[in-house]
Amino acid sequence: MLEILRINTAEDVFLQVCEMATGLLAIGIEKGDRVGMWGQNYYEWMVIQYSTALCGIIQVNINPFYKAPELEYALRKVGVKALVTPKAHKQNKFYDVLAEVLPSITTGKAGLGTVESSKLPDLKHILVFGEKEKLPGAWQFDEIWKAGGTYELSMLDEVRSHVLPEDPVNIQYTSGTTGLPKAATLSHFNIINNSFLIGLTSGWHEENHRICIPNPLYHCFGCVIGALNALNHNQTCVFPSISYDTKAILESISKEKCTFIFGTPTMFIDLLSTPFLKTADISSLRGGYIAGAPCPLSLCKQMVDHLNMNDIYVLYGTTELSPGVSMSVQRDEPEERIKSVGHVLPSTEVVIVDNNNRVVPRGEKGELWARGYMTMSGYWGDEEKTKKEITPQNWYKTGDTAIMNENGTINIIGRNKDMIVKGGENVYPTEIETAMFKFPYIADVQIVGVPDERYGENICGWVRLKEQYVGKVNEDHIKEDCKKAMAYYKVPKYLFIKEQKDFPLTATGKVKKFELRSISKSLLGLENSGPHFSSAHI
Known part of the structure; x- marks a missing residue:
C-alpha cells in the first residue's frame, strides 16, 4: 500500500519556508551565498528551493548519484557555503560519500555542522535531514529549521526587500563538452516566467489539476516545469516516491486521483510495460508532459491510447534556457501534438541557422538558437564558455539540429554530435x-x-x-x-x-x-x- 508521508497546504509550505529561511540566516548564510541541495525528491528539497529563493540565496542542484570526485567538483566550482543532504537513501550513501571528500567530518562533534577545510574553503556548514540521531560533523536539519528567532525574522523582511528579479536563484550543472560540468546560472526572472508560461500554454490557469511528478527535482524538468509551474498556477503536486518507482506512481494516480503526469520517455516506457498497469485505476488521468530525451512517435501514441493522456504536451528545451523553448499547444489534436516539439513559447525568439550563422528558410535544417527572458545569465565562473555559447546578441546556441515547419512547429532531427x-x-x-x-x-x-x-x-x-x-x-x-x-x-x-x-x-x-x-x-x-x-x- 502507498504510504502518504506528508500533506501540506500552500499556507503550510509558506510558513515552513519562512522558518527555514530564518534558520539559514541564523547560521550565517547570506544573500548571494550558495547552498547545495544533494538528494532526491524529499519535501526538504522543496523547502530549501523556496527558502533560499525567499532571501536571495542561490540553490545549487547536485545530482544525487554523484560520486566523491564529482561531488567535490560541484561544491568547489561555485563555492557552496552549506550542503543539505539526507544521510542515505537505498544505494545512495550521501554521508559516506561526503566523508570521502571531507574525512574530518567523521571525527567532528555529533550535531555540530560547522566545517573548516582547505580542500573546500568556502564550505562552512553540513545539514543532514531524516535522521533522529545526530551525526558527527553535521547539523540536524530540523534544528536549523527552527533556529531562527525574532531577530532573524526581521532580518528576513529586510533581506527580501533587496531581492531583485534578475538576481541568480538557481545553479544547475549541465554536461560539459570539455569533460567537466558547467554551472548554468538562472535568475528569478528566468524560471518564474518560464514555468508560468508553460503552465499558461497548457491551460493550467483555466482548471485545477492534481499533478503526479515523478521527475527528479535536481533537474529543471522537476523543479521548474514541475514544482514551480504548479505553484505559479495554484495546482496540487503529488510526489509519488523519493526515487523513481513505477508501482508508487500508479498507486499515487489511483489514490490521489491525479489528472496530469510528467515524465521522460524512459519513465513512460516503464509505466506502459509494468504489470501493475493492468490493475491500476488511472481513470482520473487526462494528460501530461513528456520531455527530457528523444521520444518515439509510437510511444506517444501508446501514452494517448493506454494512459488516457489525450491532453498530451511534448516539450523541448535545455537547462540554459530555464528550460522551456517550445511545446505543444491546446488547439492541436493529440495526433498533431506528437509529431513535433510544438510551437515556440510566448516571449521567446528562435532562429535556425546554417553553418555560416545565416537564417535558413522554413523546412530547411540548421542549428536552433533561442533567446529571450529565459536565457541564463551565464556559466558560473566561466566567462569564456559563456561567450562561446551565447552570442553578443544574446542568442543561446543549443547545438541541436532542427527544422521549423510551415505551420511554425519545430522538429528536432539531431543533437550536438557527441552528446x-x-x-x-x-x-x-x-x-x-x-x-x-x-x-x-x-x-x-x-x-x-x-x-x-x-x-x-x-x-x-x-x-x-x-x-x-x-x-x-x-x-x-x-x-x-x-x-x-x-x-x-x-x-x-x-x-x-x-x-x-x-x-x-x-x-x-x-x-x-x-x-x-x-x-x-x-x-x-x-x-x-x-x-x-x-x-x-x-
Whole structure:
C-alpha cells in the first residue's frame, strides 16, 4: 500500500519556508551565498528551493548519484557555503560519500555542522535531514529549521526587500563538452516566467489539476516545469516516491486521483510495460508532459491510447534556457501534438541557422538558437564558455539540429554530435573519458552513444589498455572501477577492449567518432535501431 508521508497546504509550505529561511540566516548564510541541495525528491528539497529563493540565496542542484570526485567538483566550482543532504537513501550513501571528500567530518562533534577545510574553503556548514540521531560533523536539519528567532525574522523582511528579479536563484550543472560540468546560472526572472508560461500554454490557469511528478527535482524538468509551474498556477503536486518507482506512481494516480503526469520517455516506457498497469485505476488521468530525451512517435501514441493522456504536451528545451523553448499547444489534436516539439513559447525568439550563422528558410535544417527572458545569465565562473555559447546578441546556441515547419512547429532531427541522452540524462562522452583516463591501466578510451530500446541511448566504450595490463584487466574490472568513479548513469553498458589498429582514425590521427558509433552498432546488432522522435532534451 502507498504510504502518504506528508500533506501540506500552500499556507503550510509558506510558513515552513519562512522558518527555514530564518534558520539559514541564523547560521550565517547570506544573500548571494550558495547552498547545495544533494538528494532526491524529499519535501526538504522543496523547502530549501523556496527558502533560499525567499532571501536571495542561490540553490545549487547536485545530482544525487554523484560520486566523491564529482561531488567535490560541484561544491568547489561555485563555492557552496552549506550542503543539505539526507544521510542515505537505498544505494545512495550521501554521508559516506561526503566523508570521502571531507574525512574530518567523521571525527567532528555529533550535531555540530560547522566545517573548516582547505580542500573546500568556502564550505562552512553540513545539514543532514531524516535522521533522529545526530551525526558527527553535521547539523540536524530540523534544528536549523527552527533556529531562527525574532531577530532573524526581521532580518528576513529586510533581506527580501533587496531581492531583485534578475538576481541568480538557481545553479544547475549541465554536461560539459570539455569533460567537466558547467554551472548554468538562472535568475528569478528566468524560471518564474518560464514555468508560468508553460503552465499558461497548457491551460493550467483555466482548471485545477492534481499533478503526479515523478521527475527528479535536481533537474529543471522537476523543479521548474514541475514544482514551480504548479505553484505559479495554484495546482496540487503529488510526489509519488523519493526515487523513481513505477508501482508508487500508479498507486499515487489511483489514490490521489491525479489528472496530469510528467515524465521522460524512459519513465513512460516503464509505466506502459509494468504489470501493475493492468490493475491500476488511472481513470482520473487526462494528460501530461513528456520531455527530457528523444521520444518515439509510437510511444506517444501508446501514452494517448493506454494512459488516457489525450491532453498530451511534448516539450523541448535545455537547462540554459530555464528550460522551456517550445511545446505543444491546446488547439492541436493529440495526433498533431506528437509529431513535433510544438510551437515556440510566448516571449521567446528562435532562429535556425546554417553553418555560416545565416537564417535558413522554413523546412530547411540548421542549428536552433533561442533567446529571450529565459536565457541564463551565464556559466558560473566561466566567462569564456559563456561567450562561446551565447552570442553578443544574446542568442543561446543549443547545438541541436532542427527544422521549423510551415505551420511554425519545430522538429528536432539531431543533437550536438557527441552528446548522449540516456533516459533523460544528458551525458557528454568527455565526462566519462576524463574519469576513465585516470585509471592506471587505460592508454586510450573513446565513448559513443548507441541506440537503446528503453533509454533511447546507452553508453558504449572502446578501451585500449597499457601494454603491461593487456590480459590482466577485463571489461568487468573496468566497469567496477567506473561505478566507483562516476554516477551510475554514466557507467558504460558496453565495453570493447581493442588494439590501437582497431580505432578508426582521420588523416590527422583523430578518432572518427561517427564511424566508431557505426561500428559499435554493428558489433552489438543495433544497426536498424534508432526510433523516429519528436522531443529533445530538457
